[in-house]
Amino acid sequence: MNECLIAEFPLHEGKTVTIKGWVANRRSSGKVSFLILRDGSGICQAIVERETFAGPYEEIKKLPLESSVIASGRVVAESRSPGGFELHVDGLDIVQKSEEFPIGKKEHGPDFLLNNRHLWLRSPRQIAIMRVRDALVRHVREFFHTNNFTLIDTPIFTTTVGEDSSNLFSLDYFDLGKTYLSQTGQLYLEAAIFGLGKVFCLGPTFRAERSKTRRHLTEFWMVEGEMAFFEHKDNLELQENFVTYIVQNTIREMADELTKLERDIEPLKKVAPPFYRVSYDEALEILHKEGSDIQWGSDLGGDDETIITNLFDKPVFIENYPKKVKAFYMKQHPERPECVLCADLLAPEGYGEIIGGSQREDNYDVLLKSIHDQKLDPERYGWYLDLRKYGSVPHSGFGLGIERTLSWICGLKHVRETIPFPRMLYRAYP
């Protein structure tokens, strides 16, 4: 038995092989059954002819979709077939005859699909998205590795608030009282730069937001980089190179999958340094021209981001937000103390924020004042303040949301399809 994967068919042309998989589709006549088989590596058309097939043809003809099978036959080149090859079947064992599969060709609503996420993951679109996710995460890690960053897996249980205290999940931690689930690994990464210079983390983060938008997940994966002796300008340049690297490598490697997703990759091919740089003040001017009445000192909302990104053909940095709408750790702007040295990076085509980054406040007294101003408990930040006592240095970093970035690369309308098991306001099952 010459077992092989469907993806390996080009190596086995003309030979007899055995494959193991599932019946993804089927059509039959009295004489011939065409089965589309899927084995995780690819799909192929398997042809079973009544005349030549040794087994029970009538059973194969009616085989329910998603049944598991082991099929043997000859690999034949056929350019009209998906993948370019067919399997001329001479033996087919049924591993399990499937019950009627609940997901069919008809349109299903999102709730039905999400309730059946464990089965929906078998759909060609979902398989393609998962493959692109795999490639994206791989290229993200590769970028950091080739640029001399060291991985630092930051903790999930935390006693500090990294972002917004109103969005924390909390839980009882043995006898120690409440801990929170991490919103960011950044504060911990900052501790690690003193020994390792450049570090990154990539893990799940949590936001207990009662938001129900196409951009929000309760649990999402974020990659964060933190660099010693790195200023705001250096930070933006690194981000340009990083985003360019992950986009270009992912679309090159995943061209077939993106075609399946009907993603026009021309706009993605344009992603190259330099990206546009727009100050917060300029962004407000743009929004006012477009009819918005947003006031100075407000954060940009999802709709504001959509308006701005639709005006640019490449990613756009929005720099130097008002201090009061940003996290306590951002470095005060040297000439405008009401602003901070930060930038959000907005993806084009209406996708909006994919990165938040900033230079960090490295002055002990200014940082302590920010902690007080934002009504955080300085006790809990003792260790973080220490980093400004023992050889403080200018440093910067950023965090990129994997799901939002994937949503943009794949051209999806909603982030819920970018993660295997999405967690949202009303969803923690399956």
Added chain:
Amino acid sequence: MNECLIAEFPLHEGKTVTIKGWVANRRSSGKVSFLILRDGSGICQAIVERETFAGPYEEIKKLPLESSVIASGRVVAESRSPGGFELHVDGLDIVQKSEEFPIGKKEHGPDFLLNNRHLWLRSPRQIAIMRVRDALVRHVREFFHTNNFTLIDTPIFTTTVGEDSSNLFSLDYFDLGKTYLSQTGQLYLEAAIFGLGKVFCLGPTFRAERSKTRRHLTEFWMVEGEMAFFEHKDNLELQENFVTYIVQNTIREMADELTKLERDIEPLKKVAPPFYRVSYDEALEILHKEGSDIQWGSDLGGDDETIITNLFDKPVFIENYPKKVKAFYMKQHPERPECVLCADLLAPEGYGEIIGGSQREDNYDVLLKSIHDQKLDPERYGWYLDLRKYGSVPHSGFGLGIERTLSWICGLKHVRETIPFPRMLYRAYP
């Protein structure tokens, strides 16, 4: 200013460069100061001579450890120096003069060091361990990628119990009631094999165990693989190849770091297939001979594992445990229904369990009975049971603990040093 990293000194011999880092050590005479500088890429000795130094020599001479500096000078080959080069300094700017660093040369207790984990991470041993961790995780991912696995990031918020319901962290999830923090991604990986064949996840997992041993963390990282059309025997072979790959690649790449950690790598070089295979029943015989009174039907404890692994010079699989000490999803042994098709992999040199794996129960009725027998709520496992209705296949998988594996590779006494910010029974700070 020709800025470079210390690791790049070989490319700059004889030239004048600028480096940015911290004073890791210092000794001075009236005429010469020797500073050990650290920049995250490496360390070097920097020599400042009073006669030729343009700046304030007396200040440099007394510079507190961990002060941040920018130093310029000529790179000179010097085989007796750490890294093989010295920097003959002509300019040195102090970025921040450090306060007195709390971690010195004297021995500190583990509590003191853990309370100062954010500073302890600057120690040469801790830096070396973090680099080995980075390499280990990279090789783990590379193995899965080169073997055609697709990454599936499984959820942290879960409504199912993957392992042991007594060790769950639970929390309130909006209006949906209690959810748990994931103990394993396995159940979700099983759903993904139907579309992707071979999948893996690598993320944090949580166990609310009141255990205080050298092998336990509350929050630890686990890599898990799951394979369709894969039986117990295939599973063990894959694990042998996997562990061999990650150990051999990590010790080859990290030879310098392991030397710094005084790890004798000869025992690790022996790690190659096949590993030893010992049945649970045989393991009990061994333990009885060694004086243990363990009864059939008990799980092996940490001390039992230590005894067994000290008898073997390579990793050992303990196969076919009693059903009642293992999780509900393991496949019943075809000839011995009181046992399951599983194996734990124990690392040698007393390190004990690093992998738990099994073939999964693929029969709907047997699985449902297990869920009832273990007093789990079948409602919550509806989606998981579905996987046995729609094209069920033989499948297997395993999970490897990153920290325990790293502890073994680095030759550490306690897992607390293997993760940047350890979380344990009495510790969630810093």
